[in-house]
Every structure is written in C-alpha cells, then in structure tokens.
Amino acid sequence: MRAMRAEKFSGYEGLKLVDRPKPSVSDGRVLLRMTAAGVTPLDHTILSGQFHGSKAPLVLGNEGAGVVQAGGGTAFPVGSRVMFFGMYGAFEDGTYSEWVAVRKEDLCLIPDNVDDVSAAGIPVAYLTAQVALTRAGFRAGKTVLAPAIGGSIGNAVTQLARALGAKHAMSSTTNHAKADKAKALGFNEVIDTSLETLSDGVRRITGGYGADVVIDGIGGAVLSEALGALAVEGSLTTLGYSASRKTTINVTDLIVPQASIRSLNMFLQPQAARADAWSVIVPLLQSGAIKPIVAKTFPLAEAADALRYLVEGRPFGRVVLTI
Helix, strand or coil: CEEEEEEECCCCCHHHEECCCCCCCCEEEEEEEEEEEEEEEHHHHHHHHCCCCCCCEEEEECEEEEEEEEECCCCCCCEEEEECCCCCCCEECCECEEEEEHHHHHHEECCCCHHHHHCCCCCCHHHHHHHHHHHCCCCCEEEECCCCCCCCHHHHHHHHHHHHHEEEEEEECCCHHHHHHHHHCCCCCECCCCEEEHHHHHHCCCCCEEEEEEEEEECCCCHHHHHEEEEEEEEEEECCCHHHHHHHCCCCCHCCCCCCEEEEEHHHHHHHHHHHHHHHHHHHHHHCCCCCCCEEEEEHHHHHHHHHHHHHHHCCCCEECCC
16 A cells, blocks of 8 residues: 655655555454545654654645545444544554554544545644633633634634634634735634734724633744733633744733643643544534635655645645545
C-alpha cells in the first residue's frame, strides 16, 4: 500500500511516498480503507522535529475518514463510513496511508449528510473544541472567544458555541479578506485585528462585558491579547501554538477580573470525554447546525505541498488529502 512517511524530521523534504505492507486486523483494531486524511499544524510540527515523543520514520496524520473492511463487529459493519482521531501520526503510523488499523474506540460513524472529505477534517478540530468548551464550564448564554476564524480550532469552537446557545460566539482575523469571507459565511462576530485590538473588539461586541470563555489555539501574542478580553471570573484555555510557543502576559489581566488560565492536551483525554464530545457533535452535524469548511484538497502523493499550503498559505478552512 502507498503511504506518505517522514523518513526524517527535517521539514517538507523529509516526507516521501513509500510502499508499506497492508496492516492486519488484530484484537481491538478495525481495518479501514482510507478515503481522506486531515492535514493539521501538528503534522508540520512533527515533520519539523519540534514535537516530543515522535520518532522517524513515521507515517504522518492523526485524523481521517475511511470505510470499514474488517474487524468492526456489529457497531461498525463492513462498508461503514467512519471518522477518527487518536495517537496516529504522532506515536504510531498515521492516516497519510491507503490502509490503517484503527482502535475501535476511536471510531465514529459519519452522518449520511457529511461527505468523506469533510469528515476527515472533523475529529481533531471539533473534538478538541467540544472538550475544551466542556472543561471550561461553557453553557448557553455564555460569551465565547476563539481567535482565528479561518483556523480549525477557531472555526470549530465558534460554530459549536453558536449552535449550543452562546450569547456571543466571537472570533478574529488579521486581514480584511478573511473578515469578508467570514461574514459571507455567516460569522457576524469576527474581529478584524488590523482595525482594532482583540480586547477592544470583544468589549465592543459584548457591550463592555468581555469573554466568559476563551479557547486559544494560536499562542504567542494572540494569547496575551486574549487575556485582556476576559470577563470577571472568565477563563482562557490554551491548546495550540501555531504562532509561537512563547508569550508575555500582563498578570493583572488575570488578577483584576479574578480570571484563570488552563491548558488542554487531547492525547491525555479519557475515552469517556471523547465519547461525550461526539454525542454533542454528531447531532449538530446531522442537523446542519455546524458544518466543516474545507479550503482545498490534495492527492496523497502531494502531502508535502498540502502541509506547505496549510502553514504558509494560511487558508480559510481545512486542508485534506484525498486517498
């Protein structure tokens, strides 16, 4: 079978198309014929040698969609379309491959109204978003900020918060073009930080109140700026660092509103937390209340180009490999 494997963690040139043995079905594993794989910033972090614990050679990709071929039992019969996320592509070979043997507990049936390409970009973004919202104590009526509307986490959090009854579901962008695109897609509470600061935008939208919940997948200066937008007793969850791993904060942004900051690592979440998240996400997908946005697809053999487009092109929406 074909797979895109990082022969070494040296950047784009380290990713090669290789021929690998087809995996066999073992206890607790389900054999999938892959149809699509999501491309994430984590894939680039690993390929660049900046992620702890990953070892080359390694087939990248920790989310995707496929069709069950064997081992699914009655829960996932042969021919079922499924999507999944897990340790794949980080601590074992991943989804940039024609076949993958996936842990049964990682699988979720794809709703009939969702195509495989869209489904491949759902698990990481929406599971992370829902788990983060739950851990932050989100409930209907709260105000939520998730910076970067064009990014996977920012968009997923915004859609979920809006669908689940947030008083305000806010996001941001750094340029007019993305702000216009967001508005055209129905995102009406997006702050254009080329025109105003993140904190000023949040205060404007909320009438001075601020954000009860901030979910930040960007890091760097964005995290620091988002702290200044917190409401009294608000919380910020940091879960990504696509801009930078380092930042400087003004501690009074936490002290004055008696706010808090916490982190989230999806690899450490128990199966029950992911199952609970899927139980929220799937009905919203079925109803059309949330809808993943795909910016561009690439064939499997062009995985390096797909990663480059994601990181350097900064598209609005997900990048997906078709297999």
